[in-house]
Amino acid sequence: MDMIRYIFFALLMAMCHAASAVLRVDSIRFPQQIYLSALVRQGSLLLSPREDIPQNYCAGLDVRLGWQTDNSSGNLFDALYRYPHYGLGYYMGNMNGIIMNSSAQAGFGKPAALYVFFGSPVLHSKRWTAGYTISAGMSYNFNAYDPEEAPYNMLIGSKQNAYIDLSLDVSLTLPLRTTLSAGLSFQHFSNGSYQKPNKGINLLSGTLAYQWNSFRRSDKMYARTAIPAWENMLEWYILSGGGVRMIDTDFDKSNPRSGRRWSCNTISSAALVQTSFRRKFGVGLDLFYFDWGQHVLQYRAGKEGKKDAKTSIADNMALGLYLAHEVGYKRVWMITDLGVYPFGRVGDNPVNPRIYERVGIKWHLSDRLFAGIAIKAHGAKADYVEWSLGYSLIKNRLL
Numbered sequence: 001m002d003m004i005r006y007i008f009f010a011l012l013m014a015m016c017h018a019a020s021a022v023l024r025v026d027s028i029r030f031p032q033q034i035y036l037s038a039l040v041r042q043g044s045l046l047l048s049p050r051e052d053i054p055q056n057y058c059a060g061l062d063v064r065l066g067w068q069t070d071n072s073s074g075n076l077f078d079a080l081y082r083y084p085h086y087g088l089g090y091y092m093g094n095m096n097g098i099i100m101n102s103s104a105q106a107g108f109g110k111p112a113a114l115y116v117f118f119g120s121p122v123l124h125s126k127r128w129t130a131g132y133t134i135s136a137g138m139s140y141n142f143n144a145y146d147p148e149e150a151p152y153n154m155l156i157g158s159k160q161n162a163y164i165d166l167s168l169d170v171s172l173t174l175p176l177r178t179t180l181s182a183g184l185s186f187q188h189f190s191n192g193s194y195q196k197p198n199k200g201i202n203l204l205s206g207t208l209a210y211q212w213n214s215f216r217r218s219d220k221m222y223a224r225t226a227i228p229a230w231e232n233m234l235e236w237y238i239l240s241g242g243g244v245r246m247i248d249t250d251f252d253k254s255n256p257r258s259g260r261r262w263s264c265n266t267i268s269s270a271a272l273v274q275t276s277f278r279r280k281f282g283v284g285l286d287l288f289y290f291d292w293g294q295h296v297l298q299y300r301a302g303k304e305g306k307k308d309a310k311t312s313i314a315d316n317m318a319l320g321l322y323l324a325h326e327v328g329y330k331r332v333w334m335i336t337d338l339g340v341y342p343f344g345r346v347g348d349n350p351v352n353p354r355i356y357e358r359v360g361i362k363w364h365l366s367d368r369l370f371a372g373i374a375i376k377a378h379g380a381k382a383d384y385v386e387w388s389l390g391y392s393l394i395k396n397r398l399l
Contacts, residue, residue, distance in 0.1 A: 034067060034068075034214045035067075035212060036064070036065055037212070038061065039063075039064065040059070040060070041059065041185055042058070043058055045098050045202065053100050053101070055097055059093070060093035061093075062089050062090065063090050064090075064117065066088075068083070068213070075330075076277060077277070079224070080278055081278075084119055087117060088116055089114075089116070089135060091111075093110060095109060095110070095201075096110065096143075100154065106150070107153075108156065109141060109143030111139050112140060113137050113140070114138060115136055117165075118133070119132065127173045129173075131171075133166075135165035136361070138160065138161075141159060142161065144195075154199065155200060155201050157197045165185060166185070167184065169207065177212060177213040177216060180209070180211075181207070181209040182207065184205070185204070186204055188200060188203075190375075191382075192243070192383075192384050193384050194261070194384070196246045230276050230277060233273070233396075235271070235272045235394055236269075236270070236271045236272075237269065237370075237392045238268070239267075239269075239370075239391070240266070241266040242263065242386065242388075243264045243376070245384035247295075262292040262295075263291050264289075266388070268284060268286045272326065279325075281325055282323075282324040283324060284322050284323075285319075286320035286321075286322060286339060287319060288317065290317075291316050293316035293317070319342060320341055321339060322338060322356075326362070331364040333362045334359075334362075335361070336357075337359075339357070339358065340354055341356070353379055356378050357378075360374020362390075364396065367392070368391055370392065371388065372387070373385065374386045
């Protein structure tokens with residue numbers, strides 16, 4: 001299968017070069033700024049220094065259809081991000097080379113993912129570009145944990161998972177509207193604790209990409225645009241969010257499938273100051289309702305031989321205070337929150353750790369209404385996926 005991917009990659013390069021030469025692409029009018037790329041990757045599972053597994057090898061192929069922005073649009077955000085590129089991609093991987101135990105019969109299968117991506121140059125010239133790309137989507141077809149068929153695949157418990165890819169790359173533009181790129185990629189697969197086990201799969205890979213462009217790169221593409229002066233702007237919003245996570249019903253750590261799913265609900269409010277066209281900083285307050293809190297008390301009372309455990313709705317609640325940070329591109333904003341439980345207790349069970357994180361995306365549907373999706377985590381370990389809908393009490397003058 002890996003050989004087929006490499007052959008496909010080589011054939012695609014040859015076909016694009018041949019078509020460009022034979023058809024004389026300079027005389028053909030294509031949709032402006034469209035490009036098609038194929039990317040091969042080869043790497044391994046990221047392990048801690050104490051971990052050692054019998055076999056650690058993975059490979060993959062990505063096909064992408066993208067759009068390259070330039071200064072012709074006059075868009076302010078494009079200029080702020082040095083004229084980024086974005087589009088849709090499809091990933092086909094092979095993780096059967098990752099063997100977690102010598103008794104294991106197979107690895108994690110041949111997953112695939114459909115995703116959107118956004119890339120921005122950091123350094124650039126007429127021919128060379130160095131930058132980053134962020135991708136996010138949904139993956140499927142994992143050989144997930146199964147007590148009988150895959151008992152050693154303890155990293156992932158579901159066949160469908162969220163997909164995130166962060167990469168750094170250097171690109172060289174060649175004649176015939178082609179670009180070659182090489183880079184380093186970090187991939188993460190997780191279901192947000194919807195299905196146990198969910199330690200997550202983290203891959204580190206080297207990448208090589210071939211790209212055919214419907215346009216010619218030039219210095220004019222990156223010509224500077226005058227940025228108007230910025231006046232700080234206040235944002236104050238409220239939102240309601242929720243998700244689902246799996247908790248061990250009988251706290252049997254030896255059986256990852258012994259749990260049941262519980263709801264997680266949030267009411268949040270935050271005040272932020274937008275200090276530039278693309279950054280916001282602020283503080284916020286979270287009120288959480290986790291419906292497993294009372295269950296914790298009742299379970300502990302039963303273990304201690306107590307028949308009646310006095311519980312209330314307060315045992316399901318927790319308060320969070322957080323620092324908020326957002327980075328935006330047009331109507332899409334990436335949120336990174338760092339919070340703390342000041343009282344540190346949920347269901348009479350100390351929250352460990354007290355610190356929590358939230359990383360996600362917020363999409364402004366109008367100048368006041370927005371929707372979001374985020375991963376709430378503790379110590380970079382996913383707690384649950386949080387879907388939200390919010391309303392800004394102060395109208396955003398940029399939307």
